[in-house]
Amino acid sequence: MQLFDEDSVDLLQLSDEDVQDELEYWQNAVFGFIVGANPPWQVLEKFLQRIWSKYTLDKISFLPNGVFLVRFQTQEMKQAVLGSGHFLFDNKPMIIRPWFPDVELAKEEVKSVPAWIRMHKLPLKFWGKSLLKISNLVGNYVKVDEATEKRTRLGFARVMVELKLGQNFPKSVKFLDEKQELVEIHIDYEWKPSVCTKCKLLGHERERSKKGKPQKNNVVRRNSVAREESLAAVTKVITPKSSFSNSTCIETSGT
CATH class of the missing domain: 3.30.70.330 (RRM (RNA recognition motif) domain)
Incomplete structure (x- = not known):
């Protein structure tokens, strides 16, 4: 000041x-x-x-x-x-x-963000406490969705993890099971944070920046406002009541 x-x-x-x-x-x-x-x-x-x-x-x-x-x-x-x-x-x-007096109303720099990942064909024996440990191989575990917590959709486990900007996003993770056998699980990301190395803005990669100005490609283009609204899905916080209940919900960090 x-x-x-x-x-x-x-x-x-x-x-x-x-x-x-x-x-x-x-x-x-x-x-x-x-x-x-x-x-x-x-x-x-x-x-x-x-x-x-x-x-x-x-x-x-x-x-x-x-x-x-x-x-x-x-x-x-x-x-x-x-x-x-x-x-x-x-x-x-x-x-x-x-909001508080004198706060700067601007997009702050973030160091990590929450994102959903999917683990396809995950054996049922790993849907308990093991899922927390497996998720931490990708990012810090936050929570699971309702279908995963209740085991009602067994095609894949859906987990929210905290991803650091600039980290590697493995396509699969490997670990040893209780029998010392190697297991590999494929990972799908519903969204991955990316930072342009040229303009330093979050949401797109370097090849999308032209003449030093970020493009609006980070916003998914829709044919109409109604279509975009329909895709703006709300994700509710699930507090698991089973073996997931000991986890903590990690706040998104910023500077």
Whole structure:
């Protein structure tokens, strides 16, 4: 912050009373952005209304840099949203932060992001505590989806892991089972974070940057707003009640 020199120039001095109304207006607000995407504001507005439909949203506002603000009716609603875990927009993480005076409303740098992976043809004996250890071979385990937790869809196990930007994304993982036999499991990624080595922005690779300017290829193009909205799937936090229940939900880190 720049220090004020009283002898340099006469400046307007605002008082606490001058800003109090706005501080009170936004005190129940959060702000956020979609990692690696800038969806149309009409689509994002409906998405936010849908995922937080049980709360009273007094105001949804958007900034040109892709950041949005959501003002809730009460402080309790705000805190409930901040503690509700991860949300994904079209498989891309949505970062949510509390609003406070003097906060910079900008897309912050992130070091790691949550993403879903699929383990196809995973033997049933590995669907318990073993799944946590196997997932950590790819990234830090966060949670499983409901179908995996309840064992109702056995074609693949779906796990959310925390992936570091710039890390390797193995196509398969290998480990020794309880009989000392080598096992290899194929890994599919529903979305992988990528950082352009040229423009340093998240969401696309170097070959998509032309003349030093990032292209908008990180946003999946749709034929219509309605089509994009239909693909903006909501991922709810699942707190497993079985052998997965000892895991912790890792917060997305930033600087």
